[in-house]
Amino acid sequence: MKPFLKSGATILLTPSGPWQWVGWDGRLTISSAMHALHLSDAAIITEADVPAFTLLAPRQYTATAFADTPGTVSNAIFMDDKPTLSDKIKVNGAYPLLLTTTGTFTCLCAFPSTRLIPGGAIPDPLLAKSGTWKVIDPHQQVLFRKSAVPGRQEPCVEAQVAQMSHKEKIMAAINKSEISDALLAEIDVEALATSIVVVGVVLVTLAATGFGALVELVAAALLLTGAALSGYEIGSGLAHLADFYGQTKNATTCAAIEEAAGSFSTAVAKIGIGGVGAALSIAGAKQLPVKNILAREAKSPVKGRKAIKGWLKNVGNLEREQLIKDLKSADFKVIHEKGGRTVLQREGKKLKIRLDPPDNATPNNHMHITRGGDRETYNIDLKKVNYKTKEAHITIK
Structure with missing residues (x-):
């Protein structure tokens, strides 16, 4: 028989679509407001309790295309998937929730997340956010094994593994x-x-x-x-x-x-x-x-022509702050910073690297490598190219 959920059980809220939680892993403790049936001094949670589930506190989120400033959701509406409820008993006409019960949730944004642009910000236009939930802890501790490394490993619950996402399984294994x-x-x-x-x-x-x-x-x-x-x-x-x-x-x-x-x-x-x-x-x-x-063990990943060529192959995967940090470690200094543009130049050299925000010509954040002005421009392989070509606009995060 699949375990019932007791007050104190934990569910995981997973966003559906292009949005994600910020500063919260989606784990939510739930309880029974009805207290109609008890198991080991704790109330069993039934479908009648689901509409009363609450986020407990405002939560931050970002939409994928509006992720510069987090938004806030203050509450959510929860529903259960009826076929996943227990069909063995009823408690005051309501079926209990099980370890394998799943459901959905919908929340409205109190404040939308935004994308920053020169001169202002664009708010996320989709104010309704939805997702799914599943049980990750029924609060029946008899099911849990003791952790071999206290404080580091969460106990493995046999019945939960098949219900875990691939990401959760990877984290558990690591x-x-x-x-x-x-x-x-x-x-x-x-x-x-x-x-x-x-x-x-x-x-x-x-x-x-x-x-x-x-x-x-x-x-x-x-x-x-x-x-x-x-x-x-x-x-x-x-x-x-x-x-x-x-x-x-x-x-x-x-x-x-x-x-x-x-x-x-x-x-x-x-x-x-x-x-x-x-x-x-x-x-x-x-x-x-x-x-x-890597940053700790390598004094600079961009010193020397061979090193900088290897570094350039990976710039599309590096955050802007990491790019600047790497360049500074190779004796580049910021010589100009305004309107989302940052220009760095190696001390005593004419080589410049310019980090630019999206513009009319290039829809992504991008980088230019120049020496002695725009007339001498380089691509990601450090080969000379025309400044106006696509190769001269190196995409970065």
């Missing part, structure tokens, strides 16, 4: 891996999981045909940090990372999560956490999930 607590503290586990979900299918595809160029690019990235690894070591690490993606995607048991944790541990042992982050970033992830590993 937390169960053998990497040290100190190293784990350097990782943004959620960002790393998101990157693996996005890029993992690329790794799986490459694993079938050979990692080829990816091995060389990861080797070059690691060399900047002083780590010289063979192509065989890197290829082996990438293979274990691809296995990790597949194992977590297909996991339906706690044993499968443990097996995936082993693959992640091996991947990190082969190429280091910096190598994992570099591989994901080069393969196409939109963010480098390792907080300070």
Whole structure:
């Protein structure tokens, strides 16, 4: 029999469509207002309680295209999926919620998120936000195993694994891996999981045909940090990372999560956490999930023509602040900053790098590399190009 939910149970609210929570993981504690039936001194939650669920406090969000300033939602309307309720008993005419119960929610924005533009801001026009919810903790502690590493690992609940998202399975496996607590503290586990979900299918595809160029690019990235690894070591690490993606995607048991944790541990042992982050970033992830590993170990990723060419290949994956930080580490100084434009010049040199916001000619944030004015402009391969060509406008985040 599937477990009932008791007051104090936790559900996970997942946005549907182009929006996401900010500063909140979507976990919400729910309770019964009816108190019609008790189990172990706690009220069972029924479908009659669902309309009374509340966000408890205002929550921030951003819409994908309006993400510069977060907006606020103050409450939500909850509904359950009727077929997922218990059909065994009724409590005052209402069916109880189970561990496998799911539902939907809709919330209205009290304040919309905005996209900043020169001279003002554009608010998110879609004020109604919707999503789905599922149970992640029924508040029946008898189902939980003790954590092997208190304070680091959440207990694995066998009945929940099949209901977890791929991202949640990845996070659970990383937390169960053998990497040290100190190293784990350097990782943004959620960002790393998101990157693996996005890029993992690329790794799986490459694993079938050979990692080829990816091995060389990861080797070059690691060399900047002083780590010289063979192509065989890197290829082996990438293979274990691809296995990790597949194992977590297909996991339906706690044993499968443990097996995936082993693959992640091996991947990190082969190429280091910096190598994992570099591989994901080069393969196409939109963010480098390792907080300070590469930046901390490499004094500057943009000193020397060879180094800057490798760095330029990855600029599309770096945040603007990280670009500026990297350039400053290579003796570039900000010489102009106004209206979203930042110009940096290397001390004692004529080389300039200009970071520009979207304009009429280029719809994205972009970068120009020039020497001695716009007449001498370079592309991402440091080859001279005409300033007005698309190659001269290098896309950045």
